[in-house]
Amino acid sequence: MKILVCITKTPDTTAPVRFSADNKEYNPAGVAYILNPYDEWYSLVCALELTEKHGGAVTVINVGPADNETLIRKALAIGAADAIRIDANPSSALFVAKQIAGYAKDKGYDAIFCGKETIDYNGAEVGPMIAELLDLPFLSFANHLELDGRKAKVSRDIEGGTEVVEVELPFVLSAAKDLAEQRIPNMMGIMKAKQKPLQVIPPAPFEDKAVIAVYETPPAKSSVRLIDPENMDELVRLLHEEAKII
């Protein structure tokens, strides 16, 4: 089994959210980055479990600048065999998907795994884009996967429930919670990761179709209005008459 796992970084949730003076760019000063949790905890670990059970290896791929290599090494420490970094600023979802699909096209991967979404922009776009560019089936928000030969049984999150589907390799999948259990890299993994191959390749040219023109910060919330716990009629009245939502 050859599995390609797409990994990316996101600011830690507790990181400050600031922009440049003209509000055109995100300001990364003082921001700690983490691997996107859906990529690290569920997608990568599920891919590793599959290769441990059925043989083969996991390659991780990232579209991003050289700074990302520390996080890429973390994925290698968790267990990926090797890594690819496409050396470019990931300026839009379609840009990223075209780079990854272009790389994966002739490599015979049995599956390509993505995270459900990144936790900063919540796009959930890169996975289905790769699937379309490679003309492959796409399974979004997978929470359980069993493989029997070339046939996979996948359970996926849908509104208010689950859907169980069957599909044959190769396919593209996006990983949701419960697909696997988070793994913490150990000392041995961290040592080995330093020696593992990390190949850097240049991007293919592409003109972005969607760009962020400007950011805006919503007005600060006014302070909370406290209601006497004995007087719930008052709360109901405010929700009805002032907020007009019930």
Next chain:
Amino acid sequence: MAVLVYVEHHNGAFKKTAFEAVTYGRKTADSLGVPCVALVLGKADGAGELGRYGASRVLQVQDPALENFDSQVYTAAIAQAVQAAGAKVIVLAHTSNGKALLGRLAAKLDAGSVSGATALPTANNGFRVRKNVFSGKAIAEYELKSEYKVISIAGNSIRPDASGSPVAVESLAANLPAPKIRTLELKRIEGEIPLPEAEVVVSAGRGMKGPENWGIVEDLAKALGATTACSRPVADSGWRPHHEHVGQTGIAIRPNLYIAIGISGAIQHLAGVNNSKVIVVINKDPDAPFFKAADYGVVGDLFEVLPRLTEAVKKMKGS
């Protein structure tokens, strides 16, 4: 030119997200001075009713390949409808299936896309669409520069407007690939409004002490016609089903009213709920971080406050 709205249905029934998408498509079409065309895939009676929400035409493709959802097949069908309708802007609801279609369509049409838009597009300074980013701590305004533009609209971002009239349904023939995905089982909780569509959400956390105490949460939800949700540890401990888990690792929601009961308000929880229009927090700890994100707060023991609140709601609704 036209705006094409792909309208999702479940076994022939249209949901609120579907009406929101058509209303969004109609208003976008009006601002561009073009017609709004709705597309329905598979068996659904009464698709002509979408005219009420602003569709000037309704196209329907019926084909055995559309019986179950396979994003590859659905994308092929939508792309053919895009050509048939001469559409340049495509609108979808930001549902689990809608998200898969958004990415696929953008790739197929080489289109700029915005996933989870929260406002109508503006066209006075390029074609721009806004969405929430960084857990609701900022809004990003995207500019779409491509010939085709694909937008999925976040739930509760627009109020469905049913002031139009039904239209005739035109059937459209499409040339579809065979599905590669077979649906074995589809489990939906019947009768309940799914969280992303709910206007009122009653949510509870570890302050509830145990699953046996959820009756008082359900009573309040019932009195309000609300959907129930929970914090992550509650779902992780198996007190509540996983599809109720909201937050950074669960689902993100933006109801009109979010009532948080016995939830501390950790940043990862807030990430999924702080776009709610009004937040009410009930917690016995006056220093719980959730109060900083709340509009109305009640400092007290939930086991006493909840039954009182439920009674007050019933009294108001009864009168």
